[in-house]
Amino acid sequence: MSLKYGVLGLLSEEPMHGYEVKSRFEAMLGGSWEVNIGQVYATLQRLERDGLVRAAGERGDRGKLAYEVSEQGRAALETWLAQPDSGPQQLHEEIYVKLLLATRLANGDLGPLLARQKRSYLQRLRDLNRLEERARGEGRRDLARLVRGALLHAEADLKWIDELSEETTTEEIKRR
């Protein structure tokens, strides 16, 4: 869904051919989303079929075809931009299943699992901190904002693990 609008948004700046769309899209996202060229072409074809983009001029070197946004495409982009993001909260599923299973299999002793998960979240925070710093250093304020969002999510994950660890420790002390 967002690839479609990402492509549409980039084409609304200027006409481009498929490969330019791919590299500009990846640069915009600071390398955090790698798309393959096939996906980009498929997206462009769907957008053309729906009348949101059209070919701009004739095929150029090596048969490359540039696309531009139609009026209808511009309207669709504006409508999409004006809509708030909604839908269910996306959670990374694996840790939830691990937790549920560990509770059943390890007889409630989640300590080691939580400690390992915590360490992984701390490392993630450190990596994202560096990425944010790098983005700022390169003057990529837009990308730094994106990384900031990821950082705050990672921090929330860590708080959640801390809460579970505290709960587990308290229960363990009570049992003794």
Next chain:
Amino acid sequence: MNELVRLTEVTKVYQEGVTGALNGVTVSMEEGEFTAVMGPSGSGKSTLLNLVAGLDRPTAGSVVVADTDLGRLGESRLARFRRDRVGVIFQFFHLLPNLTVLENVLIPAQLASRAHARSRARELLARLGIAEVADRYPARLSGGQQQRAAIARALINRPTLLLADEPTGALDTRSGEQVMELLEELHGDGQTILLVTHDAKLATRHTARVISLIDGRVADDARLETGDRRPAEMIRIRSEARTK
């Protein structure tokens, strides 16, 4: 690297079962390390810092700092240890309001001559970027400036160990970040630092070792890597397989 701090089976019990006690903590820190101690409030992190600073004594176990077993020191030798070996900064700065910044910095100074102490203090203030407020009273300084003054005071005797208890807790984000950058610079110059914080973003940004305390126990002791990963290894906005 040499070991600078070692806590062995340290237990601290407060009367009336107040939280913040420690329960059999064994942990060590090496010279030149910048270590963060994290944990929820009441987990014992400030207690740990106070024990390492010689501000408090353990109920059981031993605390050894720079080859000195603090438990074996009498009050006057412990006071001398605090003055010569450790510098402490706190969340609320603890500057004396009726003394100027320079006078505050000079409080612990035990250098050979007064002139020498003053020149070292001015040098520190300049290095910390607050030379121009040396003759002002703390109340006229911003929070960030007050914390820098407190750092200068903590460093006046060239302590072996700098202890920081939530040093950014009372500061806005920007001043807090500047204080942390200063600490990182000091660490770069070889200063051993023990930081107590509940802020994971801050801890992981500036330190590569994070000790987590929960209910007075060490729940984890993580040494983090400092690698430059590709952005796609750190953030995945949407996997290719799921893109339609």
